[in-house]
Amino acid sequence: MTWGWIALAAAAGLSATPAAAQEVRTLGKLLLTGGVTTVEGSAGGGLATWAVVTGYETREGIGANAHATLVELPDYQFRAHGAAVGLYDRVELSYTRQAFDTRGTGAKLGLGKGFTFRQEVVGAKLRVLGDAIYNQDTWVPQVAVGVQYKNADKAAVIGLLGGQDDDGVDVYVAATKVLLAESLVLNGTLRATKANQTGLLGFGGPGADDYTVQFEGSAGMLLSKRLLVGAEYRSKPNKLGLQEDDWFDVFAAYAVNKNFSVTAAYADLGTVATFKGQRGLYLSLQAGF
Amino acid sequence: MLKALIIAAAFAGAPENPSPTYPNEEAVEPYVQSNANAGASPFADKAMWAAFGGRAGVDRIVDDLVDRSIADPRISEIFKAHDLVRLRRTLKEQFCYILNGGCEYTGRDMKTTHRDLGVQNADFNALVEHLQAAMDREKIPFRVQNRFLAKLAPMQRTTVER
Structure with missing residues (x-):
C-alpha cells in the first residue's frame, strides 16, 4: 500500500513538470522556504511536519537534504538521521532512522544499560493546493497530504508493553501559511496515528488498536531572511497506558545558506516510558540543496 | 520615420486615455493606462x-x-x-x-x-x-x-x- 502510494505521488510530481522547462533547476526557492527536517524526516519544524516540500527546488527542479538530529534528555538520548528528496516542489520522499537510547535508564527499566529502541520512517508527501509564500492576498494556505510508514525494531519489548504492532502507518494533512506582512509562519497538521512515542514503542495498545487524530502546530516569526524562531506543540495518543505526554518546543532555525542550516530547540517531551520531565536541548543539522 | 508612422497609426485608433510617450523609450502597443x-x-x-x-x-x-x-x-x-x-x-x-x-x-x-x-x-x-x-x-x-x-x-x- 505504501509503495503504491509513493509511486502515485511521484507520478503526480512528474506530470507537474512544465513541458517547456528543458533543464532541471536547483536552488530556486527563497531561503528557509523549504523548512527544516523534523524528527520523522519530513520537511517541517522540529517536531511538527509542515506542508512545505524539502529542498530548495522550485516546480522547475529537484532538491534534497540530509539531516542529523540529537535530543539530549535527562534520562534518554534521541538521535535521528536520514535523507529526503523534493521533486518539483510537489512531492517529497524521505527516509530516516531514529534511535532512542535508554542509556543508564535501560537498567532501571529492566531492559539493560544502553538498550536502544530504533525505527525506520519512510515518508511521502504530496503538495495538493495553495502556495504558502506567493498567495499573500488570500488566507488559503499551502496544503499537503502525507504518509509515514514506520517500522520499529524491538518487537519483543513492544509486545511485553502491550503494543499491538511493531510497524504502522501515519497519515496526515498539513497546512502551512506564511503571513509575510507580519513576518509570521503558521502551520497546523492533523495526523491519524496509532504510534506510541512516534512508533519507537510500537503501535496500538491493550484494547486501543484504533487510529486517533492528533494535532501538531507551529508558529514562528521570521527575524531575518536566515532566522526563524518559534514554538511547536504536538499532541500524542496514549495507547499503552504508560502516560504519554504531548510535546512542546521552542526553536530557532538558522539558514547559513541554501546548503546548510542549523536548528536548535528546547524540547519538552514530558514523560517517556515512566520517566518524567524529559526536557532538553534539541539540535539538528541539515545539509543539501 | 517608420517608427513615427507606427506611433501615429497606433494613436489614430488609440483609446481615450492613451499612454504617454517618453522620448528615450521604445514605443509600445497602445494600452489603457x-x-x-x-x-x-x-x-x-x-x-x-x-x-x-x-x-x-x-x-x-x-x-x-x-x-x-x-x-x-x-x-x-x-x-x-x-x-x-x-x-x-x-x-x-x-x-x-x-x-x-x-x-x-x-x-x-x-x-x-x-x-x-x-x-x-x-x-x-x-x-x-x-x-x-x-x-x-x-x-x-x-x-x-x-x-x-x-x-x-x-x-x-x-x-x-x-
Missing part, C-alpha cells in the same frame, strides 16, 4: 513611503534591483532586448504607487509585460533576492521589507509561466 495595472493595491498610510526614504530611496532601490538583475546569469537573459529605460521608470512608478508615494502607474499590467518571457518561479525568486539585497543596502528594516514583499508576492501568478 490605469493604476490597476500596477497589480497591487497601495498602502493606506504614508508610513511605508517614509520608511523607504521617499522618492530618492525608491529610485535607488529600483536602480540597484535592475543593476543586480541584469548582472545575474540566472535571469539576465530575460532582460535582454528589454527597454531598461522604460523598465526603470515604470518600476519606480509601480513601487511609488504601491508604497502610497502619490504616483500614478503608467505602465502596462503584469500579465502583458511578462507575456512570452518564460519567467519561472526560480526567476521570480531570484528577482526577490535582488530586491531584498537592494532594500538591505537602503537599510530598510526586515519587517518593513516583508510588508512590501507581501504586496508583490501574488504577482507570481500573473508573471510566472504556467
